[in-house]
Amino acid sequence: MQTSWILCFTSVAKVLSRLSMRLKSTGRPSAPLGSRILTDRDDVFKHNMWDHVQWTEEDKENARQKAEDNSCVRIPVTEQGKYNTGAGQYWDSFYETHQDKFFKNRTWLFLEFPELLPLGAHSSDANGRQSGEPPSCGFSSDAETRGHQHSSITEQHRNGDTADCQQEDSTQTVTFPGQHAPFRILEVGCGVGNSVFPIVKSIKETGTYLYCCDFSPRAIQMVKEHPDYDRSVCHAFVHDLCEEMASFPFPPQSLDVILAVFVLSSIHPERMQEVVNRLSAYLKHGGTLLFRDYGRYDFSQLRFKKGRCLSENFYARGDGTCVYFFTKEEVHTLFTNAGLEEIQNLEDRRLQVNRGKKVAMQRVWMQSKYRKPCPLPS
Incomplete structure (x- = not known):
């Protein structure tokens, strides 16, 4: 009994020591999802972002009431159709207006999603740490599982789980861009290339x-015109994920990774499942779908005014583009119904700070990894 108590105390001491070192760090917080923890409310305006923010019951209730209030007046049903049929035009106008100035390049990608690189490849971040190295886990209510999940999928990926799946190679008899590549990635809803480059x-x-791919021709045009676009390693094309008959320029079961970052939220909730089902068909057995998107009660949901709601937790912005806000349970159902198995499914709660205006905003994002399982041996 005494030995167990000593071991428990030692483990807690190690965790507190690691947390102390993180709080002193001035570099980029470690993955997954960062580890800059706000321990003193008086320090809130010292940084632009705080990680793993714990909501009180009062916070949750206030958020629920705000969402309920801003969704009580909905866009008339007779007007809702235009947001579906005209989605491509709305996004085309968005990119025409903002060009490549709206979103920043996602330099965090390889820290959170090391699965984007094949076995043996590395990508260094600004602090010189390589994505091939297992990152330390975050520290929050989910921290006890985060480190294990992140290290586990990275190790599985590095050890060639995809290669271990015995399957027929459907790519050998079809000619398509990238057909000879041993590792293939698809980014859906790529926009102007903030993940691409x-x-x-x-x-x-x-x-x-x-x-x-993106269903905005203007966005794809900008990707192809970018000085870093390299046809030897990249193929950009226009594609509507909701179009059932639209084909991809590669065969089913040919992809190692599919990346979906802030794209599924723009699709009507009633069509999301069919989209994920179709995407799943293009993953190899052992391939991974990487997902990041808006979470329920994010600041951007609560700031909508009345009359912008299309359906429950689904809104139309002033420019005509739409956005949905997910829960962990919805994400899990969406991907497991498509035949994928959960590797990671996290709710990323952060406090985003405007230090100039002295405003703090509670952000909620979902980050998930789901894998296509290997078929059982016959």
Whole structure:
């Protein structure tokens, strides 16, 4: 009994020691999802972002009431159809207006999603740490599982789980861009390339090929005109994920990774499942779908005014683009119904700070990893 108590005390001491070191760090917080913890409310305006923020019951109730209030007046049913049929035009106008100035390049990708690189490849972040190295886990209410989940999927990926799946190679008899690449990635809803170009920069000389698509022709045009666009490792194309008959330029079961970052939320909730089902069909057995998107009661949901709600937790912005806000349970159902198995499914709660205006905003994002299981041996 005494030995167990000593071991428990030692484990707690180690965790507190690691947390103390993180709080003193001035570099980028470690993955997954950061580890800059706000322990003193008086320090809130010292940084632009705080990680793993714990909501009180009062916070949750206030958020629920705000969402209920801003969704009580909905866009008339007779007007809702235009947001579906005109989605492509709305996003085309968005990119025409904002060009590549609206979103920043996602340099955090390889810290949170090391699965984007094939076995043996590395991508260094600003602090010189390589994505091939298992990162330390975050510290929050979910921390006890985060480190294990993140290290587990990274190890499985590095050890070649995809290669271990015995399957027929459907790519050998079909001619398509990137057909000879041993590792293939697809980014859906790529926009103007904020994920594309960090990936392109990191995959050269790794044998990896990247496909990227968006249903905005203007966005794809901007990707192709970018000076870092490299046709030898990347193929950009226009594609509507909701169009059942639209084909991809590669065969089923040919992808190692599918990346969906802030894209499924723009699709009507009633159509999301069919989209994920179709995407799943293009993953190899052992392939991974990486997902990041808006979470329920994010600041951006609570700031909507009355009359912008289309359906429960689904809104139309002033420019005509739409956005949905997910829960962990909805994400899990969406991907497991498509035949994928959970590797990671996290709710990322952060406090985003505008130090100039002295405003703190509670952000909620979902981050998930789901894998296509290997078929059982006959």
